[in-house]
Amino acid sequence: MQTLIINHPMSDTPLSDADGVMALGRAWQLGDAHFSTLHASDGQLHHWHYHQARLMEACSRLQMPMPDWQAVHEAALAAMEQAGDQVLRITLVRGTGGRGYSMTGCGATTVVINCAPFPGHYYQWRQQGIALGVCEGRLGQSSLLAGLKTVNRLEQVLLKAELDAHGWPEALVLDSNDQVIEAVTANLFWREGERIYTPDLSLAGVSGTLRAWCQDYLGSRLTVSETGLERLLAADEVWLTNALMGIVPVTAIGERRFAADFMITRELQLAYEDTL
Structure with a gap:
């Protein structure tokens, strides 16, 4: 893994190790930082403007000075690297x-x-779909931070431990009011007939770039809506999104299995690939 630490105004020279530790102080002491994770391939950043x-x-929202985006x-x-797939994470830390x-x-x-390196199994997920578990752990509500991807990921660390314990590839996560919010590492969409929905993230969850x-x-085909688990289990189609895994169809949630036509999922996959 390559790591580069740079201050604003931007410099081509990384900081020394000692300066780097000082620069990251508020991130490891207070979690005072946020980030975005990008899929890069063959020298190109996928959908940079959404990440920016x-x-x-x-x-x-965090009252943090903007860096020089260019x-x-x-x-x-x-x-x-200029060839192949990679994962690029850009983290912004409040200054010392x-x-x-x-x-x-x-x-x-x-x-x-x-x-x-890029997780190559995501390509298989996109084509074949995955089955989801349902986490027992619940997301707390926080209107101050909802939607943001801060470095405070301890909820996700604990939820990922639950994933690993069950052997699930992914799982749904509900909030403290038993509303479905997202998956452990991805956003969620579902279809009821011709209507398409995604959960309301105004009190919990992370608003991803592929969700955007x-x-x-x-457009108008999509409605942001609260939903409980029972409503989701009655859906006609369910899929997950994030910048790395892409758009992944859901084949089952627990014992509930979904039809394998993946109608809207395939439409979205084709349209998304055309914009890269």
């Missing part, structure tokens, strides 16, 4: 300074770029 929009929204984009392109929780006196935002693309593509 997500990072910009998080900076605004320089971030150039640094991301420089960090990855301040005292305790206070933002006062914090410097410019630090940008951290990691490049790692689906919202743009589907």
